Amino acid sequence: xxxxxxxxxxxxxxxxxxxxxxxxxxxxxxxxxxxxxxxxxxxxxxxxxxxxxxxxxxxxxxxxxxxxxxxxxxxxxxxxxxxxxxxxxxxxxxxxxxxxxxxxxxxxxxxxxxxxxxxxxxxxxxxxxxxxxxxxxxxxxxxxxxxxxxxxxxxxxxxxxxxxxxxxxxxxxxxxxxxxxxxxxxxxxxxxxxxxxxxxxxxxxxxxxxxxxxxxxxxxxxxxxxxxxxxxxxxxxxxxxxxxxxxxxxxxxxxxxxxxxxxxxxxxxxxxxxxxxxxxxxxxxxxxxxxxxxxxxxxxxxxxxxxxxxxxxxxxxxxxxxxxxxxxxxxxxxxxxxxxxxxxxxxxxxxxxxxxx
Amino acid sequence: xxxxxxxxxxxxxxxxxxxxxxxxxxxxxxxxxxxxxxxxxxxxxxxxxxxxxxxxxxxxxxxxxxxxxxxxxxxxxxxxxxxxxxxxxxxxxxxxxxxxxxxxxxxxxxxxxxxxxxxxxxxxxxxxxxxxxxxxxxxxxxxxxxxxxxxxxxxxxxxxxxxxxxxxxxxxxxxxxxxxxxxxxxxxxxxxxxxxxxxxxxxxxxxxxxxxxxxxxxxxxxxxxxxxxxxxxxxxxxxxxxxxxxxxxxxxxxxxxxxxxxxxxxxxxxxxxxxxxxxxxxxxxxxxxxxxxxxxxxxxxxxxxxxxxxxxxxxxxxxxxxxxxxxxxxxxxxxxxxxxxxxxxxxxxxxxxxxxx
DNA sequence: CTGTTAGCGCGTTCAG
DNA sequence: CTGAACGCGCTAACAG
Numbered sequence: 001x002x003x004x005x006x007x008x009x010x011x012x013x014x015x016x017x018x019x020x021x022x023x024x025x026x027x028x029x030x031x032x033x034x035x036x037x038x039x040x041x042x043x044x045x046x047x048x049x050x051x052x053x054x055x056x057x058x059x060x061x062x063x064x065x066x067x068x069x070x071x072x073x074x075x076x077x078x079x080x081x082x083x084x085x086x087x088x089x090x091x092x093x094x095x096x097x098x099x100x101x102x103x104x105x106x107x108x109x110x111x112x113x114x115x116x117x118x119x120x121x122x123x124x125x126x127x128x129x130x131x132x133x134x135x136x137x138x139x140x141x142x143x144x145x146x147x148x149x150x151x152x153x154x155x156x157x158x159x160x161x162x163x164x165x166x167x168x169x170x171x172x173x174x175x176x177x178x179x180x181x182x183x184x185x186x187x188x189x190x191x192x193x194x195x196x197x198x199x200x201x202x203x204x205x206x207x208x209x210x211x212x213x214x215x216x217x218x219x220x221x222x223x224x225x226x227x228x229x230x231x232x233x234x235x236x237x238x239x240x241x242x243x244x245x246x247x248x249x250x251x252x253x254x255x256x257x258x259x260x261x262x263x264x265x266x267x268x269x270x271x272x273x274x275x276x277x278x279x280x281x282x283x284x285x286x287x288x289x290x291x292x293x294x295x296x297x298x299x300x301x302x303x304x305x306x307x308x309x310x311x312x313x314x315x316x317x318x319x320x321x322x323x324x325x326x327x328x329x330x331x332x333x334x335x336x337x338x339x340x341x342x343x344x345x346x347x348x349x350x351x352x353x354x355x356x357x
Numbered sequence: 358x359x360x361x362x363x364x365x366x367x368x369x370x371x372x373x374x375x376x377x378x379x380x381x382x383x384x385x386x387x388x389x390x391x392x393x394x395x396x397x398x399x400x401x402x403x404x405x406x407x408x409x410x411x412x413x414x415x416x417x418x419x420x421x422x423x424x425x426x427x428x429x430x431x432x433x434x435x436x437x438x439x440x441x442x443x444x445x446x447x448x449x450x451x452x453x454x455x456x457x458x459x460x461x462x463x464x465x466x467x468x469x470x471x472x473x474x475x476x477x478x479x480x481x482x483x484x485x486x487x488x489x490x491x492x493x494x495x496x497x498x499x500x501x502x503x504x505x506x507x508x509x510x511x512x513x514x515x516x517x518x519x520x521x522x523x524x525x526x527x528x529x530x531x532x533x534x535x536x537x538x539x540x541x542x543x544x545x546x547x548x549x550x551x552x553x554x555x556x557x558x559x560x561x562x563x564x565x566x567x568x569x570x571x572x573x574x575x576x577x578x579x580x581x582x583x584x585x586x587x588x589x590x591x592x593x594x595x596x597x598x599x600x601x602x603x604x605x606x607x608x609x610x611x612x613x614x615x616x617x618x619x620x621x622x623x624x625x626x627x628x629x630x631x632x633x634x635x636x637x638x639x640x641x642x643x644x645x646x647x648x649x650x651x652x653x654x655x656x657x658x659x660x661x662x663x664x665x666x667x668x669x670x671x672x673x674x675x676x677x678x679x680x681x682x683x684x685x686x687x688x689x690x691x692x693x694x695x696x697x698x699x700x701x702x703x704x705x706x707x708x709x710x711x712x713x714x
Numbered sequence: 715c716t717g718t719t720a721g722c723g724c725g726t727t728c729a730g
Numbered sequence: 731c732t733g734a735a736c737g738c739g740c741t742a743a744c745a746g
Contacts, residue, residue: 023741104448287585287617380728391731
């Protein structure tokens with residue numbers, strides 16, 4: 001039972017050992033705000049090294065009013081999309097010397113709002129929220145939160161709060177257009193999520209409008225949770241019903257993967273008898289079978305932009321990122337050599353070229 | 358540009374409004390340590406409500422020497438296994454009113470040790486580490502860290518530090534035995550990970566010993582990173598080489614999923630021409646095709662035990678959890694109705710029964 | 715220019 | 731129920 005908790009070393013210990021005052025230790029540690037003679041500084045650094053001194057973050061936070069911690073609230077941190085997002089946020093934070101406090105709201109409005117309050121009371125320097133609650137609720141809460149807030153993955157700009165998101169409508173358009181034009185489908189069904197409250201989802205809009213613009217007949221819309229299980233069950237409903245669609249756009253990778261399982265179990269060949277495309281483009285979409293053609297969100301860019309937005313303390317901004325079209329096999333394209341993916345930069349209303357051969 | 362940062366409300370504001378001293382505010386907020394008259398307390402609570410007062414966590418932490426924050430270090434928080442683990446740790450922490458600081462070491466020894474130091478200097482109340490570094494390095498570092506440390510997912514008990522993990526050897530035995538006995542394979546290849554340094558991996562041991570005990574001939578062992586890509590590339594090597602195995606045990610879901618992709622691309626039928634089993638049992642293993650037979654780690658139990666261990670401040674303990682055998686299709690079993698999985702509790706050396714029909 | 719002293723930030727808690 | 735000391739680090743003000 002060795003003592004894992006040796007006496008905590010404070011500034012005073014270092015000062016004593018180095019034969020200086022505590023102020024000098026501080027000046028050395030922070031490289032300012034006052035200069036210290038080179039040899040004195042060296043002595044202090046040596047003492048710090050010997051004692052293993054690390055400044056007490058709580059004291060520092062109290063004095064400075066800044067904790068060096070960012071908070072992130074997501075609906076479900078084990079969902080691969082949010083897991084990848086959290087990792088990228090963490091990386092962006094680490095790059096700036098910040099740590100990341102992660103909380104999952106479990107898609108529960110009540111819990112989400114409690115978590116936001118809790119993180120705020122922990123004096124995080126900024127709060128990134130991928131909320132399930134719609135705009136009214138958000139803005140109402142935001143003004144009471146004494147912490148900069150940025151809204152991640154928001155489907156719409158929200159007044160008074162910075163938002164960062166992907167262009168869901170453009171992504172949906174690209175995918176649906178691909179199925180219509182390249183593969184000649186007459187229409188495309190939608191497997192949509194259910195989690196959002198109070199939003200109009202860009203993906204749904206994009207799907208709807210694209211069909212309309214192409215004069216495509218109405219197609220089934222199935223709603224199911226943003227999960228593999230949700231996609232599976234929604235998929236079964238979609239595929240077992242009469243008028244089984246020949247092409248489906250899933251609003252998330254996870255749902256598409258559930259849909260694939262449903263298709264496999266029903267003996268429906270993908271892409272032969274059923275073309276599938278999905279929104280998100282997490283790594284899992286590349287390794288399921290068949291690999292999914294999808295619109296990939298630029299997660300790292302989104303994370304970086306969100307961290308920037310929440311830290312810069314300026315007027316709220318609303319950034320929308322393009323998505324990338326990843327052509328793989330699930331849509332009926334040939335697919336390509338392993339590891340090499342044909343990518344096309346999305347621009348809204350972008351015209352998709354002829355099928356790869 | 359509404360002001361998101363109204364003046365921060367402190368205890369003093371509340372005290373003034375309620376007409377009491379700051380001490381009373383504290384007693385009311387913390388329900389102690391001294392009693393407060395009921396009507397006074399009511400007045401204080403009203404003032405708190407009106408002003409929206411929230412205690413400053415930094416000041417509190419400084420005074421109490423406890424932050425209410427746990428730290429978690431994993432190699433890669435976007436890996437589904439670690440993502441699920443992190444989520445469960447977060448849940449266990451939230452249940453106790455603690456927040457969770459997550460950091461990813463990116464499988465980098467240097468970074469891992471920096472992150473541990475950083476979290477420690479932030480006065481986390483406990484540190485959970487799923488380390489890539491082996492025991493010597495850990496113990497060396499542990500004694501310098503002024504924070505309780507628990508080792509997650511450790512392959513072996515480590516002296517002086519609490520460890521919590523699954524019984525990797527038993528899991529490997531179950532899976533390999535299943536292939537040998539139930540499906541009559543003569544031997545089983547291993548697709549092993551590479552990340553661990555300085556460990557003897559229980560999964561590898563279990564595989565090796567089980568083969569030996571059954572007098573099975575030597576089988577290929579392929580090493581690849583713990584990732585889908587690693588599994589894919591290792592899988593290609595394994596499947597393209599001469600003496601292609603008829604059964605493979607993958608040391609993680611992710612690798613098995615990469616292996617499945619390799620098999621699909623090579624036109625090798627699973628389970629017809631190739632049986633696959635895997636260790637981990639994350640949700641993804643249920644939704645790939647075919648669904649993976651695997652040894653599932655009890656992630657929630659592990660997380661809960663780890664949080665307990667790191668908080669209870671007693672002598673180091675070493676807990677090892679059984680894994681559950683999930684029979685699905687990738688091994689050659691028939692599989693079952695969707696959502697209903699046949700589960701068998703693992704006990705080391707457990708004998709597996711006849712094949713399900 | 716180099717170094718020291720002392721007050722402050724905010725919540726907790728003991729002596730009064 | 732109040733007053734005040736304390737936890738630790740930061741930095742303005744001051745001294746040599």
